[in-house]
Amino acid sequence: MEEATQTPLKTNEHAEGQSASRIRETRIQKLNALKELNIEPYPYKFEKTADNQTLQERYQELPAGEETTDVVRVAGRIMAMRNNGLFIDLQDTTGKIQVFCHKENLNEEYLKLLKLFDIGDMIGATGTIRRTPRGELSVKSTAIEMLSKSLLPLPEKFHGLTDKEIRYRQRYLDLIMNEDTRKTLRNRSLIVSAIRKYFLDKGFLEVETPMLQTIAGGAAARPFITHHNALDLEMYMRIAPELYLKRLIVGGLSEKVFELNRNFRNEGISFKHNPEFTMLEAYQAYADYHDMMDLVEDLISTVAQDVLGTQQITYQGQELNLARPWKRLTMIDAVRQEAGLDFDAIESNKQAFEAAKNIGLEPEAAWGWGKILEYVFEERVEPKMIQPVHIIDYPKETSPLAKVHRNDPRLVERFETRIYGWEVSNAFSELSNPLDQRARFEAQLEAREAGDDEAHQLDEDYVHALEYGMPPTGGLGIGIDRLIMLLTDSPSIRDVIAFPTMRPR
RNA sequence: GCGUCCAUAGCUCAGCUGGUAGAGCACUCCCCUUUUAAGGGAUAGGUCCUGCGUUCGAAUCGCAGUGGACGCACCA
Incomplete structure (x- = not known):
């Protein structure tokens, strides 16, 4: 100097x-x-x-x-x-x-x-x-x-740095002072590497699809909006890579593809939500959602074993057993067991509405059979799903990208894996029928016009791609930050993201 | 968005029913060469988050604002 x-x-x-x-x-x-x-x-x-x-x-x-x-x-x-x-x-x-x-x-x-x-x-x-x-x-x-x-x-040598705001805003200082922070963020890196290795070893091709999109599809969420100057074009930060990954399956780039990268959702911030978060999505041609269940179990138990050396973990004092096999339960059975309502026997929207009312819930009058089934599940069943469990067969009306159940037209072949009550994965037998897909999108458009600003947009080119023919495909999404929270016993998503979103000071 | 709680030295925290602020660590100086939260001594360091109000007098009480934590809601 x-x-x-x-x-x-x-x-x-x-x-x-x-x-x-x-x-x-x-x-x-x-x-x-x-x-x-x-x-x-x-x-x-x-x-x-x-x-x-x-x-x-x-x-x-x-x-x-x-x-x-x-x-x-x-x-x-x-x-x-x-x-x-x-x-x-x-x-x-x-x-x-x-x-x-x-x-x-x-x-x-x-x-x-x-x-x-x-x-x-x-x-x-x-x-x-x-x-x-x-x-x-x-x-x-x-x-x-x-x-x-x-x-x-x-900061002071004995008590260290405890102020959460400074720890998140000045992560470098948190890292200097707190071994726990160093360990958690290093484990994050190891977990991500182990996931990547798992998929590569299974023959999946890692791909990168657009984060800047002209239609924010593949999930129901509000997007971040941005602008491309040269094209004078409004663009969206992606809320999911799903529709692009399935285009690659249509094209046959590989029968197995995955992407492990950031999504952006313009929603609230909480201990489980950061506006930008890391998502894994994987698609496998000629597979269905049963194959995806095997994949989720094998992936998570393998990664836990590789990184932590055990499949028995403790999250916030709760012991969780990640060893296979994991329980599988249909949503209708889960609601029957835990809430005492038999949706198999409930036929009309009105009956469903009354049944939910009778157990003390307050469904909205406009909701249909499927929406109410899912509502009862979320209110009465989900908090009890502590140990790993695949909740299978979701109602059709809330799942516009999943294939209709092969044995029940009210349902789709979709499951979500629950651990500690949290949604850890979401997977389908992917909807490959282009005519059905178009009809589902149109139903979403109606919902959007009725005021649901998180309903899917219609992606014409995606439907066009499906019209060339997509093989039967199993698809899977895993919220990586939440999985890392569970595996590192971290109480907040901000603990597993080096630089979480903060209001500027 | 709603509720509860919080904001005092660089850090970690005290500060009671209102009387213009303290400790430990860190810093500066001195002593000390086998310590490990080293020790002993002496200094220095403050817009008590911001504004308005009540009061003779506000870190303290009230209102508003800002920022944060937690919970709820939202997030299929």
Whole structure:
């Protein structure tokens, strides 16, 4: 750097006000002091030879008070200093190790540098491995280096950073301070990788379809609207990739395709909802929804085993058994068992309405048989579906992209997997009949005109594609963020997204 | 959108029925070279979220606003 000037502290997320400003100015003065020692506070490179966790494991058996001649070069962030810099807690991405800075081992220059170290600085240290008489594995340093001078104070060392707003808004600070956050977000990456590997191993082709769409189809949700300047065209951020993936099945790009990427829905934010979230969708030609059930079970139990090493997990104190096989229950049976209503015996919309009223629910007069069945399920059954279960055979009227049930015209071949009461997957035998698909879309248009602004739009080109012929196809969607919440025991979706959507400050 | 709760030093938090604010950690200086939430001593650090009101007097009480957390609703 040219000259360390004492620029006034501008608006700063974490550290503002007089106290933080003074700390920052003091540290900038230390930059000048470093310059006088001909030390670059922001150097280019450091040859690191070992990770802290690796060293902790390698020297696990080294007794207290023992010293080796093994020389290592470690690097990381200073998290604590004791005895005037004699002991430094150095944290790298793998763990911590103590750096021992004794004046017998460090020359005058290093001792001057040591005085300019602050908690939060990134430093490197060279030295031999020893374990102190108190049992702490340490690098007895013969050389120390500044790798990046920190200008801002870290949160308090014992309580750490607990303020949820700061943790989400300044995730970098949360990551520095909280091992749990590091672990959760690393596990997220491992889970996503394991899912991807699972599908690739099964012969699925990973594809990418448009996130900017002129018709936001494939789900019922309000989209984000944007504008393409050169085309002077209103466009939507996708709410689902479904209709494009099925176009690829029509085209025969592969009999098995999947996409694992972001969807955007312009809806409310809650512990289970973020406006942008990660969705897996997979389609397999010549398969039906029974095959998709096998796939969901095998995928999730395999990923849990691979990443967590177990299929018995605990979410917020609730034990969940992910081992196969998972229970399968039709929606009508589930409602019969848990709510005491037999929709097989209910024929008219009016009967369904009265039946729901009789058990204390308040259906709307305009709803039909299927909508009321689903409503009763959601109100009375869903919260009880704690252990993994596939709820099978949804009513036709709420599922415009699923094929009619082969044995019951009121239903479609659709299931949702429930774990902890949450919808974890949603899958169908995909509707391949173009004439039926057009009729379903037209019914959605009527619903849209009746005020349902989340009803599907009619995608003419998609129906056109179906008219060329789509093979029988099983399709599957899994909300990846919620699955990660379950697998990492995270209470909020914001805990599993590195930078969750926040109102700007 | 509705309800409940919250907002005080960089961080974690006290602050009682109204009398212009405290602690620990961090920072600065001094002591201390085998500590690990190190220790001892001395400083410094505040628009008590914002505005209006009540009052002789507001961090404290009231109203409004802003931001946040949680719950409900919405999200097939």
